[in-house]
Amino acid sequence: MADRAEFLEKVRHRTQRGRYKPTHAPDVAWTPKDEPPREDPRIEDPPARFLQELEALGGHGKRVTNLGEVREYVLSLARGREAKLLVRWDVPELEELGADGPLEEAGVEVAVWRGLEDFREVAGKADIGLSTAEWAIAETGTLVLEGGRGKGRSVTLLPPTYVAVVPVEKILRTVPEAIEKYAAGYAAGGAAGLPANVCLHTGPSRSGDIEMSLFVGMHGPGDVHVLLMG
Amino acid sequence: METRKPTRRRETEDRRPEGLVSPVEGFNERARRAVRDGDLHDSVELFTNKSVAGRNAVLNALPEAPGLRERAYHIKQETMANLDRYLGQMADAVEGRGGNVFFADTGEDVVRYIGDLARRKGAKVLTKSKSMATEEIELNRRLEEDYADLDLEIVETDLGEWIAQLAGDTPSHIVGPILHMNRRRIADVLSGVAGEELPPDVEALGSFARRRLREKFLTADIGITGANFGVAETGTIATVTNEGNGRLVTSVPPVHVVVMGIEKLVPRFEDLSVFVRLLARSGTGQKLTVYTNFVTGPRAPGEIDGAEEFHLILMDNGRSELLGTEFEEALYCIRCGACLNVCPVYRQTGGHAYGSTYSGPIGAVITPLLKGGKEAKDLPHASSLCGACWEACPVGIPLHDLLLKLRNKQVREGVAGKAQGLAFKGFENTMKNPALYKISGKAGRLARKPLAKAGAKDGIPKTLPGPLGAWTNGRDLPELAPKPFRELWKEGI
Numbered sequence: 001m002a003d004r005a006e007f008l009e010k011v012r013h014r015t016q017r018g019r020y021k022p023t024h025a026p027d028v029a030w031t032p033k034d035e036p037p038r039e040d041p042r043i044e045d046p047p048a049r050f051l052q053e054l055e056a057l058g059g060h061g062k063r064v065t066n067l068g069e070v071r072e073y074v075l076s077l078a079r080g081r082e083a084k085l086l087v088r089w090d091v092p093e094l095e096e097l098g099a100d101g102p103l104e105e106a107g108v109e110v111a112v113w114r115g116l117e118d119f120r121e122v123a124g125k126a127d128i129g130l131s132t133a134e135w136a137i138a139e140t141g142t143l144v145l146e147g148g149r150g151k152g153r154s155v156t157l158l159p160p161t162y163v164a165v166v167p168v169e170k171i172l173r174t175v176p177e178a179i180e181k182y183a184a185g186y187a188a189g190g191a192a193g194l195p196a197n198v199c200l201h202t203g204p205s206r207s208g209d210i211e212m213s214l215f216v217g218m219h220g221p222g223d224v225h226v227l228l229m230g
Numbered sequence: 231m232e233t234r235k236p237t238r239r240r241e242t243e244d245r246r247p248e249g250l251v252s253p254v255e256g257f258n259e260r261a262r263r264a265v266r267d268g269d270l271h272d273s274v275e276l277f278t279n280k281s282v283a284g285r286n287a288v289l290n291a292l293p294e295a296p297g298l299r300e301r302a303y304h305i306k307q308e309t310m311a312n313l314d315r316y317l318g319q320m321a322d323a324v325e326g327r328g329g330n331v332f333f334a335d336t337g338e339d340v341v342r343y344i345g346d347l348a349r350r351k352g353a354k355v356l357t358k359s360k361s362m363a364t365e366e367i368e369l370n371r372r373l374e375e376d377y378a379d380l381d382l383e384i385v386e387t388d389l390g391e392w393i394a395q396l397a398g399d400t401p402s403h404i405v406g407p408i409l410h411m412n413r414r415r416i417a418d419v420l421s422g423v424a425g426e427e428l429p430p431d432v433e434a435l436g437s438f439a440r441r442r443l444r445e446k447f448l449t450a451d452i453g454i455t456g457a458n459f460g461v462a463e464t465g466t467i468a469t470v471t472n473e474g475n476g477r478l479v480t481s482v483p484p485v486h487v488v489v490m491g492i493e494k495l496v497p498r499f500e501d502l503s504v505f506v507r508l509l510a511r512s513g514t515g516q517k518l519t520v521y522t523n524f525v526t527g528p529r530a531p532g533e534i535d536g537a538e539e540f541h542l543i544l545m546d547n548g549r550s551e552l553l554g555t556e557f558e559e560a561l562y563c564i565r566c567g568a569c570l571n572v573c574p575v576y577r578q579t580g581g582h583a584y585g586s587t588y589s590g591p592i593g594a595v596i597t598p599l600l601k602g603g604k605e606a607k608d609l610p611h612a613s614s615l616c617g618a619c620w621e622a623c624p625v626g627i628p629l630h631d632l633l634l635k636l637r638n639k640q641v642r643e644g645v646a647g648k649a650q651g652l653a654f655k656g657f658e659n660t661m662k663n664p665a666l667y668k669i670s671g672k673a674g675r676l677a678r679k680p681l682a683k684a685g686a687k688d689g690i691p692k693t694l695p696g697p698l699g700a701w702t703n704g705r706d707l708p709e710l711a712p713k714p715f716r717e718l719w720k721e722g723i
């Protein structure tokens with residue numbers, strides 16, 4: 001068992017004993033290329049790029065203009081998947097969506113992520129998970145999911161079908177932009193600026209462990225839908 | 231057919247305190263067998279070729295890749311130079327978020343900590359997300375043996391790791407743990423667990439695994455993960471998985487334990503943007519791994535899921551010995567597996583020949599350093615010094631150079647590693663035969679360009695392996711070895 005002070009002292013001692021200084025700057029091996037890059041770093045149309053990337057990963061994306069369309073999409077998806085239970089985040093945007101009533105009418109029970117006695121029971125049984133996302137990243141087709149009150153991590157993870165609704169204003173261009181948000185959040189607000197969980201979720205869950213053949217929907221949802229609104 | 235794997239660890243009586251008991255000794259013998267195993271060869275070739283092609287494509291598409299690589303190297307250099315400070319900062323940050331921090335000198339310390347925690351919690355089921363650090367210390371076996379009275383069920387949840395666990399096998403690649411098994415073998419293993427015959431079909435096997443592991447995710451008392459990166463500034467742990475098991479293991483069980491090698495630190499949160507991109511692109515040929523998950527401490531007030539209790543174990547287990555030495559750069563590794571995929575030796579022998587958790591070039595470097603030079607004395611010779619590993623490495627670790635230094639060290643210390651010349655007849659023939667060493671597609675074409683020039687100059691065979699040149703368009707390869715490859719090879723290196 002190591003005591004913190006001793007442990008760190010040992011490490012400090014070892015970092016300082018060395019006359020050795022690594023000298024192999026790696027620049028010789030990966031020289032920049034002359035040919036024009038194939039990924040457009042400017043990303044002219046972020047929503048279009050997001051949808052394109054998501055589709056390439058086997059996800060489904062759609063641009064919609066109003067809440068009515070979102071409701072329709074979720075309803076028809078629930079019918080198509082013969083869903084019995086949908087679990088959703090407890091956030092104002094999804095209250096406003098007003099899909100709970102129509103879903104219940106269609107025979108789909110709706111569980112809201114609040115005051116749950118056993119969340120495993122609910123999220124583990126649900127056929128569909130529904131959430132918003134803090135950001136979306138155009139370059140990679142990624143959703144940036146934050147944990148927090150009402151925002152269950154399991155909602156986006158346990159049901160086989162997962163739907164996220166994201167306003168187009170929330171689309172960032174690149175991965176560094178998204179990470180920078182939290183770096184800046186932490187710099188400004190300390191722990192309050194960085195939620196206990198942030199997940200960059202990119203397309204359907206998958207595994208290639210069996211002979212490198214793609215298996216979709218390994219442990220997380222294999223059926224991923226993102227609606228870009230606006 | 232099943233891969234001929236090294237004899238099981240249990241045979242070794244000597245349980246070294248680090249938990250490193252697998253039979254590293256005997257590389258040459260195992261390699262000789264592996265080289266003749268046709269099925270193994272096909273599996274390794276499929277995996278490495280696909281990985282290399284995917285990785286070249288996404289890295290070539292990222293214009294800033296060379297810059298990122300350089301930044302990665304310098305960030306790691308800075309981290310190691312101030313590792314004590316960053317470790318202290320990380321510990322403070324985690325405690326500030328209500329997490330627990332434990333400093334472990336050895337693998338033994340890690341086993342004790344987790345075993346005692348399991349006892350305190352009355353835990354029965356432990357789910358694990360793939361972690362090389364826990365493989366290194368053989369955590370599962372030791373918990374089961376040393377805490378036999380707790381009757382723990384420890385479940386690997388990465389599909390490949392789970393199958394390896396069920397088969398009593400060890401991972402043969404950092405990224406593709408069971409690449410050495412074909413689907414018939416996998417169907418055999420899973421059929422045994424299912425109690426019925428499962429067809430050798432990816433859909434059927436994957437669905438069965440999903441159902442079975444889902445029960446475990448939902449009932450686990452403790453979730454154990456490694457860390458791909460730990461952020462000193464914020465106390466954040468980054469894990470990347472495509473299957474989602476990393477996120478499940480950290481979200482569902484009430485307790486989350488992280489076993490992190492002390493070299494996994496990066497100083498700042500923004501550094502993650504360098505590393506998660508390099509790791510995904512180099513390791514699996516993706517722009518981003520499906521679940522790139524950042525966990526900072528236990529769940530916040532008001533949250534319903536996420537672990538209530540968070541434990542970070544910072545594990546040394548021999549790592550700090552390398553600090554400030556000529557081998558320090560070996561600690562910069564982000565375990566992407568790229569060097570394995572391009573290594574002419576790994577491509578012929580697969581991972582089990584190395585007899586260590588870490589195989590390929592990085593394994594040949596890190597195993598003797600962590601385990602002691604004697605036992606692993608042949609490993610520094612398991613290399614052709616062609617430099618493909620260095621080229622492939624997204625952090626720019628000069629692996630071939632470290633291997634040479636290790637050989638020098640052996641000479642200084644009077645440890646005689648076996649020359650591999652004789653052990654590798656079959657391998658050598660392959661190296662000489664261009665048709666056997668073709669890498670498909672663009673990588674292959676690019677590879678031949680600079681090497682052809684080098685070959686004309688130094689007499690290096692034109693068929694040198696690896697996708698060299700995919701990043702070095704129009705450049706000659708730097709002089710890597712003091713002698714041309716073929717001469718070294720003749721001398722048995």
Ligand code: SF4
Nearest residue numbers: 563564566567569623
């Ligand atoms: S040494 Fe480099 S290439 Fe090899 S696994 Fe580590 S980071 Fe990847």
